[in-house]
Amino acid sequence: MDAYSIVLKVIMALGGLGLFLIGMKNMGEGLELAAGSKLRNLLEKITSNKFIAMLVGVLVTGVIQSSSATDAMVVGFANAGLMEFGQAIGVLFGAKIGTTVTSLLLAIDIKSFVPIFIFLGAIVITFFKKNNYKYYGQIAAGFGMLFLGLSLMSENLKWMGESEAFLSIADKLSFPLLGLFVGIIFTGIIQSSSASVGILMALASAGVITSLDQAVFVVFGFNVGACSAAILSSLGANRTAKQISLSNLLISCFGAIIMTLVAIFLPFTDIINYFLPAKTVGVAAQISAAHIIFNIAITVILLPCSSLIMKITKLILPDLEEEKEKMGTVYLDNRILTTPPMAVRQVEKECERLSSLARKSYDMAIKGFFDRDLSYTEKVEKNEKVIDYLTHEITRYIVKINGLDIVDEDRKIMGVMYKAIQDLERIGDHAENITECTKRMIDSKIYFTDDALNELHQLDALVIKMIDCGFEMFNTQKATPTLAETVVDTEDELDDCCNIFKENHIKRMNDGLCTAENGTIFLELLSAFERVGDHADNVAFSLPRKKLVSYANDR
Structure with a gap:
């Protein structure tokens, strides 16, 4: 084959690689967005039981099709204080099994049906208006592009299988250390073991990789290199996040060492060849099988030893006696933006x-x-400085989320949160106004009559009732008839009381019981109570419209 033909083949293979990676990304994102709140609810149910956490890790990674994304997400949760070390380690094991789904799909020969998936996906994306439907189209189109890219790579790399030079290089990968090194470096660069395995399977289909012995150690190395995403995510994170990242690396390293020894001293590849002969299923399917066996095996072997792995991790990265708390968000983390449904939560x-x-x-x-x-x-x-800071940071985070591809319901929730935080910030401002009144009252030695104080106590009780019921509606995102009626009735009562007490205080001033200075502060306090009540009412009824339908007529 001449140089010009080889260049064209390489260009086509690179195009296939690009199509493969885009297909994998689109399919994973489509699955993640289609799962939406279900994925969010699943992750919130993680307990300290490492086996349940492992199953959650399998399901989540099976959905988003990327153990690297799951690992990075777990680091983000830990940094946000949402996940403990013991919970996270189970998820990490599960992620390693969940990531094998892609290679299993790639091992199935459905080349003839690939164009249909792309066509159907394109139709749904083009002609369906609702995002929820478009995500299913994205899944189908991504699935088709995944296989089409793999097919393009395989077809245009066959010339390498006819080259003695490339066959010689591939043969050297059967040396354990070299195979591991290549696998670690390659996956460390592209940060996806699923993509790496797919590319290796394409090389096998093209005849460059001619036996499982040439690929097995590279596959083991892929699983170590995939830890790079979590390591990068932990940079700048808290101690727990760093420990989780390190434990993830230790699990993969221990697994690679154990399975490398098994492959060297036991007939590992022979067993796979016996049950899945290369002549029948092909070397690509054997690579997928080796990838699946590796991840299941290290989970079976190492999950029961997770406590020991945690101890080793803490010997290398011991807990800090005290981490200084600083002003900042607790739950917001840019790492979680890779999973929009969780970022919304x-x-x-x-x-x-x-x-x-x-x-x-x-x-x-x-x-x-x-x-x-x-x-x-x-x-x-x-406290007001923290409130102002959080309002600013939450607003910035909401803007980032709105720039992502999210379901319509989540976009509505972001609109609700944006409106609500403005009212919450104003409640903090009115609290400051009350302290200003207190300072002037003490400095000027102003005292209120018992009647005035009783009226202010009544207003305070009404405001607290509004805040409690209104914030409960907001935080639970549920407009129950009882809560909604309580907020509305209390807000009406508060307005009425403010008007009545204003008249009462004017009468006290006319009777000489209060001075003009008393009157000014009293009226400012009435205004503050009324405004806090108004903002609490706004927060309560800032729910998405469909959650207020049952109460709309009464409202």
Whole structure:
């Protein structure tokens, strides 16, 4: 074959590789988005039981088709404080089994049907308006492109199988250390063991890899190289996230060492050849089988030893006695953006945290007022800085999520969260206004009558009732008739009381029981109570429209 033909073949093979990678990415993203809240709910149910966590890891990775993405996601959860070391290690084992789904699919010969998948996917993506349907089209089209890319690579690499030079290089991969090294470096670069195995299977289909012995150690190396995504994700993360990343690397390294020894001293490849003869199924299918066996075997062998792996990890990276807490988000992590459904849930949790901080500011401000205690002023100011910071960071994170491909329902939720955090931030501002009133009252030695104080206590009770019921509606995202009616009725009562108490205080001023300064502060407090109630009402009814349908007529 002349040089020009080889160049064309290489270009076509690279095009096939690109199509393969895009297909894998699209199929994984489509599966992930189609799963949506189900994936989110599944990850939230992870317990300390390592076997249940392992099953969750299998299911999640089977859906998103990437153990590297799952590993990086687990590191992100740990960094956000959502997952403990003991929970994460089970998921990591499960991810290694879940990632074998891709190679299993690739081992099935469905070349004749590939164009149909791409055609059907294109039809759905083009003509269906709802994102939920488009994701199924994305899955089908991605699945088809995956196989079409593999087929293009295989067809255009056959010339390498006819070259003595390439056959000689492939033969050297049967040396354990060289095979492991090549596998680790290659997957460390592309950060996907599934993609690496697919490319190796394409080389086998092209006749470059002629036996399983040439590929088995490379496959073992792939699983170690895939840890690079989690390692990169842990940079800049907290100690637990770093420990999880290290334990993931240790699991793969121990697995590679154990299985390499098995392949050297036991008839590992002979057994696969016996049950799956190369003449019948092909070397590509044998590579898939070796990949599956490796990951299942290391899980069976090492999962019971997970406590020992955790101890070794902590010997290398011991726990810090105390990590200094700093102002910042707890649940938001850019690593989680790779899994949009989970990122949406994290925004909801951060907004729930913001609502608790807004409530805390109000509680401290009103306690400082009734106790005539200025020490709460500084506390409210510090809390307000955190509220302002979180409002800004949540807004930025929501903008990032809206730039991703998410289901329509999640996009509506992001709109709800964006509106709600503005009201929560305003509650914090009004808490500061209350502390200003307290400071002026103490500095000017102003006192209210018992009637005025009783009225303010009544208003405070109504505001707290609104905050509690309104925030419960918001945080649970459920507009039950009882809660909704309570919020509406309390808000009406608060408005009525503010009007009545305003008239009462004017009368007290006319009767000489209160001064003009008293009156100014009292009216400012009434305004603050009323505004906090209004914002609590806005937060309560900032739910997606369909969740308010049952209450719409009454509202």
